[in-house]
Amino acid sequence: MLTFILVESALETIPKEIQSHPSVTRNARSHGKNPAEILLDRSYHHAAMLKVRDAAKRGRPDLVHFALLEATSTPLYTDNSLAVFVHTYSDYVMNVEQGVRLPKSYFRFQGLIEKLFREKVVKSDDRLLLTLKKQRFDQLVSELDPSVTVGLSRLGERSDPNEVATQLSGEKKPVIVVGGFPRGHFSERISDHLNAVYSIHEYPLEAHVVIGRVLYEFEKVAKLSRAG
Numbered sequence: 001m002l003t004f005i006l007v008e009s010a011l012e013t014i015p016k017e018i019q020s021h022p023s024v025t026r027n028a029r030s031h032g033k034n035p036a037e038i039l040l041d042r043s044y045h046h047a048a049m050l051k052v053r054d055a056a057k058r059g060r061p062d063l064v065h066f067a068l069l070e071a072t073s074t075p076l077y078t079d080n081s082l083a084v085f086v087h088t089y090s091d092y093v094m095n096v097e098q099g100v101r102l103p104k105s106y107f108r109f110q111g112l113i114e115k116l117f118r119e120k121v122v123k124s125d126d127r128l129l130l131t132l133k134k135q136r137f138d139q140l141v142s143e144l145d146p147s148v149t150v151g152l153s154r155l156g157e158r159s160d161p162n163e164v165a166t167q168l169s170g171e172k173k174p175v176i177v178v179g180g181f182p183r184g185h186f187s188e189r190i191s192d193h194l195n196a197v198y199s200i201h202e203y204p205l206e207a208h209v210v211i212g213r214v215l216y217e218f219e220k221v222a223k224l225s226r227a228g
């Protein structure tokens with residue numbers, strides 16, 4: 001089984017220091033919600049975000065939505081051969097259980113994740129769909145105990161999706177790591193725990209493109225090695 005982790009993801013509820021900012025209270029009121037319970041989103045909270053640390057890396061829940069749809073729409077995930085985790089900027093870890101069909105509509109996704117931050121689990125008919133807990137990336141990695149943890153970054157050693165997939169498929173418990181943020185690169189709290197970092201293209205790519213390319217190659221390589 002391959003494990004995929006989207007790291008330092010731009011997914012969080014409104015941080016305390018800007019909960020009373022007018023752009024936040026206005027947006028929360030218009031949805032009849034408490035400012036502490038809504039997702040930080042640059043599209044609505046740009047003015048408030050000027051006051052938060054690492055603003056360029058935060059407030060893009062839409063990117064996480066794309067990335068998760070990409071990963072959970074693959075045959076690899078359908079076959080229960082892909083475990084999916086989202087590590088967030090503020091050190092929460094969300095586990096997407098096997099066989100989950102995430103909403104394609106962003107507004108339904110937003111509602112689901114806000115419920116997850118409130119209740120820490122989302123179930124359907126007693127079946128666990130999503131869980132959330134406070135956990136750092138290094139803690140998640142030691143819990144998973146992988147045989148190799150490979151990061152993807154434009155700044156990594158130049159490779160291509162097939163080479164990366166071939167290396168991963170030769171491993172017993174491989175973990176692949178992609179950034180869930182719009183700008184910047186892995187911070188040391190991530191890069192210190194990676195065994196290797198590869199670039200799959202000279203251009204900076206969107207996370208969902210990187211995920212689609214590498215998972216597709218992994219599916220092909222894994223199929224070939226099963227057939228051979």
Ligand SMILES: C[S@@+](CC[C@H](N)C(=O)[O-])C[C@H]1O[C@@H](n2cnc3c(N)ncnc32)[C@H](O)[C@@H]1O
Pocket residue numbers: 152153154155177178179180181182183184185186198199200201202203204205206207210
């Ligand atoms: C939108 S990018 C983050 C922006 C960053 N400035 C960059 O150029 O990679 C999101 C993630 O996609 C992955 N990524 C983007 N371009 C890549 C590339 N050329 N090779 C490998 N991974 C890439 C990285 O994991 C990155 O953290």
